[in-house]
Amino acid sequence: MVGMKRNTVNMIRIRLLAFALMMTSATIAYANGYTIVPEHFIYCTTCHGVELQGNQSVDAPRLNGMEDWYVRNQLLGFKRGWRGTHNDLIGMEMRPQAVILDTDGIEEAAAFVASVPARRPYKAETAVGNATRGKTLYTTCAACHGSNAEGNKLLNAPRLAGQSDWYLHRQLQHFREGIRGSANGDINGAQMRASIAVLPDAEAIADVVAYINSLH
Amino acid sequence: MTHSFTRRKFLHQVGAAGGSAAVYQMALALGLMPGKAFGAPQLVAPLNGRKRSVVLLGGGLSSLMSAYELERAGYECTILEASHRIGGRNFTVRSGDFIDEMGNPQYCQFDDQPNLYFNAGAARIPAHHHYLVHYCRTLGVQLETFTNVNYNAWIQNDAVAGGKPIRYRQFVSDARGFIAELSAKGISADAFDSNLSAEDVERVLQFLRNYGDLDPNLLYKGSNRGGYVQPGIKAPTAGMLEHGTLHERLDFSELLKSDFWQYRMHFGESEDQAAAMMQPVGGMDNIVKGFVRNIKSPMVTHAQVKDIRIGEAGVTVVYQHDGQNKELKADYCLNSIPKHLLVGIDNNFPAEYIQALSAIGRGKMFKIGIQMRERFWERDNIYGGISWTNQNVEQLWYPSHGIHSDKGIMLGAYTWNHENAEFFARLPPQQRFKVALQQGEKIHPEYRKYAENFVSIPWHRMNHHMGCTAQWTPETRELYFNYLQQPLAGRHYMMGDQLSYHPGWQEGAFSSAHNALSELQKRVSAELASA
Numbered sequence: 001m002v003g004m005k006r007n008t009v010n011m012i013r014i015r016l017l018a019f020a021l022m023m024t025s026a027t028i029a030y031a032n033g034y035t036i037v038p039e040h041f042i043y044c045t046t047c048h049g050v051e052l053q054g055n056q057s058v059d060a061p062r063l064n065g066m067e068d069w070y071v072r073n074q075l076l077g078f079k080r081g082w083r084g085t086h087n088d089l090i091g092m093e094m095r096p097q098a099v100i101l102d103t104d105g106i107e108e109a110a111a112f113v114a115s116v117p118a119r120r121p122y123k124a125e126t127a128v129g130n131a132t133r134g135k136t137l138y139t140t141c142a143a144c145h146g147s148n149a150e151g152n153k154l155l156n157a158p159r160l161a162g163q164s165d166w167y168l169h170r171q172l173q174h175f176r177e178g179i180r181g182s183a184n185g186d187i188n189g190a191q192m193r194a195s196i197a198v199l200p201d202a203e204a205i206a207d208v209v210a211y212i213n214s215l216h
Numbered sequence: 217m218t219h220s221f222t223r224r225k226f227l228h229q230v231g232a233a234g235g236s237a238a239v240y241q242m243a244l245a246l247g248l249m250p251g252k253a254f255g256a257p258q259l260v261a262p263l264n265g266r267k268r269s270v271v272l273l274g275g276g277l278s279s280l281m282s283a284y285e286l287e288r289a290g291y292e293c294t295i296l297e298a299s300h301r302i303g304g305r306n307f308t309v310r311s312g313d314f315i316d317e318m319g320n321p322q323y324c325q326f327d328d329q330p331n332l333y334f335n336a337g338a339a340r341i342p343a344h345h346h347y348l349v350h351y352c353r354t355l356g357v358q359l360e361t362f363t364n365v366n367y368n369a370w371i372q373n374d375a376v377a378g379g380k381p382i383r384y385r386q387f388v389s390d391a392r393g394f395i396a397e398l399s400a401k402g403i404s405a406d407a408f409d410s411n412l413s414a415e416d417v418e419r420v421l422q423f424l425r426n427y428g429d430l431d432p433n434l435l436y437k438g439s440n441r442g443g444y445v446q447p448g449i450k451a452p453t454a455g456m457l458e459h460g461t462l463h464e465r466l467d468f469s470e471l472l473k474s475d476f477w478q479y480r481m482h483f484g485e486s487e488d489q490a491a492a493m494m495q496p497v498g499g500m501d502n503i504v505k506g507f508v509r510n511i512k513s514p515m516v517t518h519a520q521v522k523d524i525r526i527g528e529a530g531v532t533v534v535y536q537h538d539g540q541n542k543e544l545k546a547d548y549c550l551n552s553i554p555k556h557l558l559v560g561i562d563n564n565f566p567a568e569y570i571q572a573l574s575a576i577g578r579g580k581m582f583k584i585g586i587q588m589r590e591r592f593w594e595r596d597n598i599y600g601g602i603s604w605t606n607q608n609v610e611q612l613w614y615p616s617h618g619i620h621s622d623k624g625i626m627l628g629a630y631t632w633n634h635e636n637a638e639f640f641a642r643l644p645p646q647q648r649f650k651v652a653l654q655q656g657e658k659i660h661p662e663y664r665k666y667a668e669n670f671v672s673i674p675w676h677r678m679n680h681h682m683g684c685t686a687q688w689t690p691e692t693r694e695l696y697f698n699y700l701q702q703p704l705a706g707r708h709y710m711m712g713d714q715l716s717y718h719p720g721w722q723e724g725a726f727s728s729a730h731n732a733l734s735e736l737q738k739r740v741s742a743e744l745a746s747a
Binding site: 034039045048 | 318319320518520534536539555556557559562578638644677679
């Protein structure tokens, strides 16, 4: 973890070095507060971006701020083919990276993702729905995901606040279409799929995502 | 000598005042550059002791050319490359090479032999690609001819002739014969109504007769352009000791069902595909090696950029290398990071810059190289070139190099259609190999028995690339191309083949560097003039 104090010291060091040196690489642990990515997980940041902030250009959602247990569950889901198989063309891009991880690798990846601090303030990206209508719809969602979309580990409901809005949108559509949550054995996914009836159409999905965008 | 010294000095002054374009034009006018084709680029004027630093992001050809030219002019340069290798999509795959595909890391299993390689990215050099040929000459990269079109290669389409392959020459000969015959009939019938004079009509008919190899009655009865039935009767090569036997003509309506004539039949006449083409002897990456040999500046691999910050006094780049986050400050930044990955990196670019970068799509292309234990295609009279099929593999390439050696690397698939690239990328590598063999067998029935091992490269799945040729549309070009060619705050210059009208071509990368260096020269000239 990057302590505040250490960060400040580093910032001072950066400035001093910057004054002293031109075109010289200064070795700074956590320069500007950036996480040191383990070498074997560098590829995660190729797509998911610096500090795992997400990159819509390559359909990679934000991962920072995600709970380790949720990352673990999803990596297992990808590995087992609950996600990233039939009709989920974008999920298929993620699946090979999960397949090559063994149990320890998945643990390590989950720990790495969880170690990257959530970024504030969160910037809404693409959502166009009506947040007021979304608020009403969200009352049902709040039962599991929490009234601030903060998530609830006991119910295996992940945090939604701060997630890439375009990603939430697509996943809700996938749940609706049964692309996600239909695989044998995916109990958590099935639970979410059953709950998606609350969001009867694309408009409802856009609205609820717009509301979640306001919760951070 | 005194004379040329003064001219050079004069040019420096011109450069200081007007930038590289002025130098270039003036150099041409003074006769210092004997025509473009042989001229040194002269893009960057020497700093003459002044200090300037440049950080180059991405280790592909645009950065290599830039570092090479800048360094010679006295700039301090550093190349930061995220992957394990310099060269970008100039990538020659040989025995033991690491293939850093997302989720499918592999090592190349080819035998360790000099001719057993394939160019997984750029693979052709058109003679008129100025910088490409210039640097090959300057860096001592030996070139050899590359066979792009081969009349003895095969055309295969599942919907045509029961899926049986047809020789390229036969398809082309019959297609032209039929079209010529049809046109001749039309012209003869319409001669009185047309604006053509009687002499013109006669000439057109003669043109068609020659174009399609028609008989004196303007009918197409087959042509030896399509080749003879081999072997001959009295001697192995047909047509040597007797009249050769023509192939039975293809049925025109059958031929029309093929998609070959839609584009591929004319592919070898397109602007940058027409004969004669070239390739470096020993692999395309000899160009990269040539640059690397001649660049002294640091070229840091495994250096992933995290932040690019443009300030009043320069550009600050934060990157991770060797388990540490490092910071690099430079006066200017030349940036060739693929635009779709660049937008995932922290920066202080204006919103419209990000919008422009995000608007360009990422291309998807797939190649599979297969080591064949015998060069069976050469026994089939095929030396280099491409066979075309409407199956997912799209193209089979035969190596132009290593002719008559023991083994060879064939390209078992080269896809241009995004769906085909995605189809292969979604399969595990062994499955890709299996499908490539199944489909190749329709052209070469004994294909499988020669195949020893393979390497597959889906460019849109390669770590630190995640895309091949940038996908511009007429709209995005109109909106963003000129904008992205302009420097940002005089400090940040985008480049790479992505920033050209020819993405996927090395000359596109070099041309983008030409633009960036020209803009940089303008900036530096202005700074030095006001200093």
